[in-house]
């Protein structure tokens with residue numbers, strides 16, 4: 045195709061407005077996706093630096109590089125950034141925007157202007173969050189969970205942080221509304237529900253959670269602000285309130301939110317694995333429906349974060365049982381991916397390596413989750429670094445690696461250029477090793493009883509903490525190589541054709557990078573499923 | 586993308602809306618009246634029952650849910666199920682403390 | 683160069699989704715209410731009696747009527763009666779203002795009795811009463827904010843209708859603002875008995 049020569053630039057240059065305003069005022073889903081991606085990667089790098097600082101403080105007992113207050117602020121800001129500014133929007137807002145409309149054969153999302161508004165909400169949220177660190181009473185020190193009563197009493201800049209989280213929640217809701225509507229209304233002719241790529245199915249399930257759970261966070265945060273301003277006592281037992289209800293409201297959102305984080309990641313993996321095993325995905329409907337099942341069951345289990353809070357014993361029993369149920373659809377997914385790999389002709393390209401790492405890490409994280417879901421073991425493990433290890437395994441080892449897989453899989457589509465595979469593989473190896481060394485050690489020292497959120501610890505925890513900190517440096521090196529390599533590839537890599545990987549979904553039918561309107565004059569008509577590889581050939585690059 | 590995406594609804598006659606409004610006002614009177622009678626535990630349930638009935642009038646008539654496609658109703662059902670879960674499971678804790 | 687794809691049903695569906703988020707937002711407060719009511723039944727009824735049932739009832743009627751007028755406005759625009767539609771919209775806005783004015787007087791009276799979040803009078807009345815009034819102020823305040831936003835929306839749409847930007851061919855904006863306004867009404871349908879009418 046002549047379009048894919050190196051002078052062709054697709055949506056990067058075609059635009060009704062030129063220059064920076066062509067981006068800042070653009071309602072094109074690809075441009076908004078790219079803007080999201082830029083912001084999200086930036087915030088991720090900031091968060092990583094803070095994470096490294098936390099680990100550095102923990103290299104030895106006692107004060108190493110910062111005192112208690114700074115430490116509290118650092119892990120709080122690290123948590124807020126990683127959760128609200130990185131992981132929740134990472135795949136849905138960046139790759140969802142880039143990919144979803146093209147995958148269903150649409151020219152844009154249902155509400156392009158709301159889409160742009162959601163990006164602005166994100167930016168305002170990010171600015172408020174950063175502002176909270178440097179202004180007023182100092183950086184917030186509550187942890188990203190903002191638990192009362194501490195969050196209503198501390199003099200640090202919690203209000204701004206709450207406002208930031210509120211704005212980011214609003215941004216997430218707008219994305220959710222947009223995606224549900226888009227998937228219902230804008231599918232191309234022939235794109236029945238049974239032909240939706242699984243990435244779309246997971247985004248659909250995610251979008252429903254974004255719509256139905258996020259407002260609960262909104263109201264909770266607003267109440268805390270209200271408390272701080274008026275001192276009313278809605279969560280104060282002495283004044284008729286109930287602090288445990290804060291935790292209920294908070295986790296009613298925040299547990300479903302972990303599925304906002306993981307489901308789209310699972311969607312990415314479901315795209316990558318069939319492509320690089322050159323086999324249709326095993327159990328399409330099981331995969332599609334398990335996404336919905338996860339979304340639903342995910343709304344039933346929130347209080348497994350509260351076994352040690354003083355809630356009733358009976359409810360501990362109930363929530364523990366329900367938590368085990370939610371593991372089932374996740375396990376279905378793991379089995380289906382592995383079955384897809386079975387007897388496939390596997391190609392270990394960089395996206396595939398990240399996908400395999402996802403399965404490995406997520407399995408560890410998920411099994412650790414069962415140890416935390418069982419009330420008996422959780423009482424011991426609660427608020428130890430085992431929990432920290434667990435959620436890094438699922439969020440970073442899971443969604444984070446899925447995000448890296450998505451970067452390696454789809455960036456060539458959007459930049460029209462391929463990165464260096466050798467360096468990508470090296471980076472992946474270092475990253476994978478560093479990651480596991482860091483967090484496996486944290487899990488281990490957690491089982492020994494080291495509490496989380498302390499800048500200091502008993503001497504017997506020293507060896508494993510040292511290992512974890514060294515691991516975090518390895519991890520950082522891996523990340524550095526990966527991002528430099530991707531950046532290099534985007535700018536100077538070899539041009540790629542439409543379909544470098546030989547995938548069968550619709551986005552690989554349009555030029556790389558896609559043109560402004562995604563498809564030519566004619567609206568696309570879909571005649572085959574997303575994983576029918578027969579007759580699909582990969583373009584050389 | 587289908588060509589005919591702006592299906593329009595038949596206008597609802599003024600009369601229908603006005604009748605619904607009359608019903609709503611009467612129901613408001615009913616709630617107030619019943620609330621002045623001591624029914625013990627039942628009071629709150631009657632109040633909630635009437636309020637739910639009023640809500641469905643607003644939803645189905647004023648908000649045109651009657652004329653919308655099934656998708657809209659399924660959506661509402663999902664919302665109600667989720668609300669029931671949030672409230673119900675919170676009470677699994679609160680009731681047994 | 684962008685291809686016009688118009689999807690009114692999609693736009694309405696998006697609005698409904700947004701309304702779901704609003705319902706969940708308020709449901710958080712209703713959960714707090716339900717738990718507290720169970721814990722302090724006597725104090726809640728005692729506190730409820732301090733609210734002015736006349737204000738509450740009048741405001742209920744005002745809101746129900748405004749819901750009617752905005753619903754009628756849609757029928758009017760569908761039947762190409764633009765003038766009528768405009769009148770109905772402005773009546774809706776006026777009723778919203780009446781609601782807010784009532785609220786203002788009601789709150790001033792209560793505040794002048796020393797009843798407001800964090801006040802000492804309230805603290806002396808005991809935990810249950812405090813909890814009631816905290817929730818009452820918060821819920822009614824949030825609802826009042828929604829009244830304000832909804833009225834603004836309807837006013838804007840009315841102006842657009844007058845300028846011919848919203849027409850009997852294309853009136854999704856009016857429909858969606860009306861939907862929002864009905865939600866405000868729906869919330870109040872629950873707030874009224876739960877706060878004003880506990881025996």
Ligand code: HEM
Pocket residue numbers: 091092095096098099119120122123124126127130131186187188189432436439440444496497498499516519520
């Ligand atoms: C180089 C990468 C990272 C390092 C070295 C790192 C390190 C850490 C450490 C040591 C803690 C524990 C603080 C404590 O309990 O005292 C922590 C907390 C946390 N991390 Fe990370 N992390 C990294 C990346 C991530 C990523 C990618 C995410 C999310 C996707 C994440 C989310 C969180 C959250 C939510 C907390 C809890 C904060 C709190 O307790 O309020 N981290 N991190």
Ligand SMILES: [Cu+2]
Pocket residue numbers: 298299302345346348349
């Ligand atoms: Cu959870």
